[in-house]
Amino acid sequence: MTGARPAGPTLADVAASAAAAVGVDAFSDALGIGDCRHAVVCLIDGLGWLSLQEHRAVAPRLAALAGGPIASVFPTTTPVGLGSFGTGLLPGMHGLVGAAFEYPETGELLSPLQWGSHPTPVAVQPEPTVFERAAAAGVRVTTTSPGAYRDSGLTRAVLRGADYAPAEGLDDRLAAVETVEAAVSAGTGRALTYVYWPELDRVGHESGVGSEAWLAALARVDVLVGRLVDALGSGSALVVTADHGMVDCPVDVRIDIDADGRLTHGVRRIAGEPRARHVYVQPGAAPDVAATWGEVLGERALVLTRAELIAAGYLGDVDPALEERIGDVMAIPRASWMLASSVDPTVSRLIGQHGGLTDQEVLIPALLHRAT
Numbered sequence: 001m002t003g004a005r006p007a008g009p010t011l012a013d014v015a016a017s018a019a020a021a022v023g024v025d026a027f028s029d030a031l032g033i034g035d036c037r038h039a040v041v042c043l044i045d046g047l048g049w050l051s052l053q054e055h056r057a058v059a060p061r062l063a064a065l066a067g068g069p070i071a072s073v074f075p076t077t078t079p080v081g082l083g084s085f086g087t088g089l090l091p092g093m094h095g096l097v098g099a100a101f102e103y104p105e106t107g108e109l110l111s112p113l114q115w116g117s118h119p120t121p122v123a124v125q126p127e128p129t130v131f132e133r134a135a136a137a138g139v140r141v142t143t144t145s146p147g148a149y150r151d152s153g154l155t156r157a158v159l160r161g162a163d164y165a166p167a168e169g170l171d172d173r174l175a176a177v178e179t180v181e182a183a184v185s186a187g188t189g190r191a192l193t194y195v196y197w198p199e200l201d202r203v204g205h206e207s208g209v210g211s212e213a214w215l216a217a218l219a220r221v222d223v224l225v226g227r228l229v230d231a232l233g234s235g236s237a238l239v240v241t242a243d244h245g246m247v248d249c250p251v252d253v254r255i256d257i258d259a260d261g262r263l264t265h266g267v268r269r270i271a272g273e274p275r276a277r278h279v280y281v282q283p284g285a286a287p288d289v290a291a292t293w294g295e296v297l298g299e300r301a302l303v304l305t306r307a308e309l310i311a312a313g314y315l316g317d318v319d320p321a322l323e324e325r326i327g328d329v330m331a332i333p334r335a336s337w338m339l340a341s342s343v344d345p346t347v348s349r350l351i352g353q354h355g356g357l358t359d360q361e362v363l364i365p366a367l368l369h370r371a372t
Helices: 011-021 049-054 078-087 130-136 153-158 170-185 199-207 212-231 286-300 306-312 320-325
Strands: 038-044 066-071 101-103 108-110 140-145 163-166 191-197 236-241 254-256 267-270 277-281 301-305 329-333 338-340 363-370
Touching (some): 049 363, 191 212, 286 301
Antiparallel strands (some): 267 277, 301 329
């Protein structure tokens, strides 16, 4: 994934394509969904394309869908991915640049998955969302996701604009979709429904990709997708995608940042996550810190200054007003290496990780079913 715009569709095109498919002129249908009356987008957190292909026998309903892989966005992590999904923008323009990053306006560390009302979500991400623009165009927009996420900072920053149907299980989600489908069938206009499923990511973190627990969770994803397919009537469409994939990082490939004084010298704050570390440094120390980290980590990680990261286009075009959210230095482990830190001890102990640039993390599904 290089250049200001990755080649081909990305996660930033998914909700936008669905909005275009239901007639919102502000967007284009990069995925080729085609004109429809009800577009349902089901996002499976943590479902990488390569992992799905390896275990496709466990998910026959998914395997039967048309489509193929697209690219996620970098860093390959949920807040960044949902930011691009929800706004139709690459990370350098929506400004959610990691699992945790410095918010220069206040100097605090913002962790979007634990975000409440401070800092104000619309101040952090003021661009209109796909859902807001679709609703303004007269489309019925619905999110069905756990109730705990309804008023989160992340939802209000990048997914605002939809009616929220709280859903704790599969049946709740199906009921929400069926309610919208019935309304559309009755001639109430067009609709866009977003279905979020978080379980696979959690299981992958705890047990690893391909573990028995993960395979059981994938089978439950397949049940969800199959029931969504069965729920849609003629003229409706389902898109199945993800925010990122995942790699397993065994204990012997974990690099402890805190245990090596060379990696802490000149550093004032570590953020991000183990597969994509933002490193904020003392004034003027960025060149030396980047050189030291590059020397210590060698082939185990790609180390770039902020200017190098921006120039390489990993975040897409970057709004100059958002540049300081990015670490002065960024370290991106290669292969299955990870950079553990005491700033996130629980995350640093997990076997399943994401955030980096491997195909396992970057490639995600964009699968399509059109009901006839």
